[in-house]
Amino acid sequence: MSLVPLRIAVVAHLRHPIAQPFMGGMEAHCHQLVTALVARGHDVTLFASGDSDPALPLYPVTPRHYEAELPWALWRGSDTLTAYQDAAFGRAWEAIAAGEYDVVHNNCMHPTLHAWALRDGQPMVTSLHVPPFDGLANAVREHAAPWSVQTATSAAHAAGWWRTPPATARVVHNGIDTNRWRYSDTGNGRAVWVGRVTPNKGTGVAIEAAKAAGLELDIAGPIDCMDFYRDEVAPRLDARRRYLGPLGGEALIGLVRAASVMIVTPMWEEPFGLVAVEAMACGTPVSALDRGALREVLGSAGALAGDESDLPDAIAAAMRIPRQAARARAVEAFSVATMISGYEGAYAAAIAGLSASSSASTVAELA
Numbered sequence: 001m002s003l004v005p006l007r008i009a010v011v012a013h014l015r016h017p018i019a020q021p022f023m024g025g026m027e028a029h030c031h032q033l034v035t036a037l038v039a040r041g042h043d044v045t046l047f048a049s050g051d052s053d054p055a056l057p058l059y060p061v062t063p064r065h066y067e068a069e070l071p072w073a074l075w076r077g078s079d080t081l082t083a084y085q086d087a088a089f090g091r092a093w094e095a096i097a098a099g100e101y102d103v104v105h106n107n108c109m110h111p112t113l114h115a116w117a118l119r120d121g122q123p124m125v126t127s128l129h130v131p132p133f134d135g136l137a138n139a140v141r142e143h144a145a146p147w148s149v150q151t152a153t154s155a156a157h158a159a160g161w162w163r164t165p166p167a168t169a170r171v172v173h174n175g176i177d178t179n180r181w182r183y184s185d186t187g188n189g190r191a192v193w194v195g196r197v198t199p200n201k202g203t204g205v206a207i208e209a210a211k212a213a214g215l216e217l218d219i220a221g222p223i224d225c226m227d228f229y230r231d232e233v234a235p236r237l238d239a240r241r242r243y244l245g246p247l248g249g250e251a252l253i254g255l256v257r258a259a260s261v262m263i264v265t266p267m268w269e270e271p272f273g274l275v276a277v278e279a280m281a282c283g284t285p286v287s288a289l290d291r292g293a294l295r296e297v298l299g300s301a302g303a304l305a306g307d308e309s310d311l312p313d314a315i316a317a318a319m320r321i322p323r324q325a326a327r328a329r330a331v332e333a334f335s336v337a338t339m340i341s342g343y344e345g346a347y348a349a350a351i352a353g354l355s356a357s358s359s360a361s362t363v364a365e366l367a
Helices: 025-039 079-099 112-120 134-142 155-161 203-213 226-236 249-258 274-281 294-298 308-318 323-333 336-366
Strands: 007-011 043-049 058-062 103-106 124-128 148-152 169-171 191-194 217-220 241-243 261-264 286-289 302-305
Touching: 007 025, 007 079, 025 043, 025 274, 025 336, 043 079, 058 079, 079 112, 103 112, 103 336, 112 124, 112 134, 112 148, 124 134, 124 336, 148 155, 148 336, 155 169, 155 294, 169 336, 191 203, 191 249, 191 274, 203 217, 203 226, 203 241, 203 261, 203 308, 217 249, 226 241, 261 274, 261 308, 274 286, 274 294, 274 323, 286 294, 286 308, 294 302, 302 308
Parallel strands: 007 043, 007 103, 043 058, 103 124, 124 148, 148 169, 191 217, 191 261, 217 241, 261 286, 286 302
Antiparallel strands: none
8 A cells, every 4th residue: 555655763772883884784774764765755864873874864862782781691671772762753653743753663672652643643563573582572552552553574573473463563674775686687606694603593593504415604693692602603613604794785686696595593483584685686596404484584594494404405495496486586575665555554554544533522522
């Protein structure tokens, strides 16, 4: 669907900047979302850290992302980090309240925004990028309102949140610019792994699977956990399996489109798997552990492994998939236009939910 232009406040999480090289899928998604909404004709403001991409319509709520000052590994759950985020998101909400936005698109995981949206009657769409962690899950449940809509990134992700989804819940798959992630009809015989180098992404598992499959492997992504890199990743590297650093932009696209197969190794119930879609758009088939949404995302354009021991066979199976089939899957199911249409429907539902509630309140007062 297409709406009349809206005034939209997009609230990002603050751990990392919304800038390349992206720390992970959440940052890449938020950048793509804002860029696409602006291209669609909406009046968009991004509330994020001040070191985010200056080409975006940015309202900085902190000078820098909080990982630079209060590393999550050291400050997670602390009163200091909570107070830091409370203050930053409080500044964002004050600006939102003053700005008369039609809708807020909440891409952060800070629970308090749900209380503020309920209190202020502010239409809000929340993209639930993560499983139902207690603080966020409680906030969604306790501050439900017809004008607060939640979107999951996949049916598998939604099933983890709700046995019976509420009327305010929707599934909107993440989308990518398939013109930017360009197709290549040949691979170089190498495997590629992309993501944050951290335990829940399984970098070491990918290296072992590539060795078992007899493949060279290129690893790209920021190191999110130095202890994990030092203890579990670096010792497994050799002349044929190499770490290339936190690539972004054309360097990353070139690496992915040149590969013959991507290996995706989530150690948790992955809500989506953006790197898999980016690979498929390039024609690079995907082998992955069968966790979370990856079965839903790959369809017949990838090969799944039930566990780590099956992954070498899945790599071999993926390399037999025609590259045209991988590209077709990405274009048909995960385009930016499809994603934005899904979000526009969610915006319309949140705005209509407030209007219906206001009308019902007026009728009750007159009765």
